[in-house]
Amino acid sequence: MNSPQNPDQTHGHGHIRSYVLRQGRVSSAQQRHYEEGLPRWGIPYRNELLDLAAVFGRTASAAPKILEIGCGMGETTAAIAAAHPENDYLGIEVHTPGVGSLLKEISERDLRNLRICQHDAVEVLRDMIPPASLAGVHVYFPDPWPKKRQQKRRLIQAPLVHLIAERLMPGGYLHCATDWEEYALQMVDVLAAEPLLENTGRLPGGFAARPDYRPQTKFETRGLRLGHGVWDVIFRRREEAA
Numbered sequence: 001m002n003s004p005q006n007p008d009q010t011h012g013h014g015h016i017r018s019y020v021l022r023q024g025r026v027s028s029a030q031q032r033h034y035e036e037g038l039p040r041w042g043i044p045y046r047n048e049l050l051d052l053a054a055v056f057g058r059t060a061s062a063a064p065k066i067l068e069i070g071c072g073m074g075e076t077t078a079a080i081a082a083a084h085p086e087n088d089y090l091g092i093e094v095h096t097p098g099v100g101s102l103l104k105e106i107s108e109r110d111l112r113n114l115r116i117c118q119h120d121a122v123e124v125l126r127d128m129i130p131p132a133s134l135a136g137v138h139v140y141f142p143d144p145w146p147k148k149r150q151q152k153r154r155l156i157q158a159p160l161v162h163l164i165a166e167r168l169m170p171g172g173y174l175h176c177a178t179d180w181e182e183y184a185l186q187m188v189d190v191l192a193a194e195p196l197l198e199n200t201g202r203l204p205g206g207f208a209a210r211p212d213y214r215p216q217t218k219f220e221t222r223g224l225r226l227g228h229g230v231w232d233v234i235f236r237r238r239e240e241a242a
């Protein structure tokens with residue numbers, strides 16, 4: 001994706017990682033759900049296009065497909081899927097405790113419309129998601145990488161935004177949210193520069209009101225406690241080329 005300044009940061013995958021894999025403690029419940037749930041609800045990464053209708057057992061016209069990048073511990077992902085059984089959701093997260101926690105939610109809430117892929121979302125989008133197949137993409141509170149020298153790790157940059165836009169159906173939406181003002185401004189600028197997208201936000205600065213379908217996330221709660229603001233950015237893929 002980005003042209004690497006330091007080839008080591010790409011780990012041989014051709015793009016800079018937006019995360020650092022921390023060990024993190026995996027609770028015994030997360031471990032159990034991880035082992036039991038991953039074979040059932042996990043989508044293994046493969047370098048081939050995914051048949052989303054086959055994965056969920058219903059077509060895109062029967063149930064729109066929505067992908068989330070970086071589910072974290074998955075409470076928000078599970079809450080949205082539970083509230084919207086008419087849609088199918090694919091969550092992507094690299095962190096094992098988070099994947100275990102989301103699998104626990106899937107099992108305990110008996111969610112049939114949610115699957116998880118434990119892999120770098122950039123590669124999942126690039127290699128597995130067919131063009132014009134998604135009704136929506138959620139990127140909630142991506143790591144802000146606040147230090148100047150780390151900002152190349154931010155997810156919301158032109159190459160990934162272009163890739164997401166191509167994977168959206170015409171009319172499909174890209175919804176980002178952050179509690180980091182300077183990243184929020186970058187999101188609006190980068191999305192506005194993508195010719196396939198148009199802004200739906202009507203608030204000053206091109207921001208959008210938080211839609212009812214997005215509950216408050218764990219990281220958002222933490223940000224609010226620290227006195228941060230919250231910004232939603234929602235663009236839509238144009239029906240026709242600009």
Ligand SMILES: C[S@@+](CC[C@H](N)C(=O)[O-])C[C@H]1O[C@@H](n2cnc3c(N)ncnc32)[C@H](O)[C@@H]1O
Nearest residue numbers: 018019070072093094120121140141217218219
């Ligand atoms: C700051 S957390 C936010 C989690 C959650 N969305 C929330 O609002 O509570 C960002 C998450 O994105 C994940 N992440 C970052 N880059 C990713 C990537 N390229 N692919 C998959 N997950 C990624 C991290 O592991 C982390 O769990």
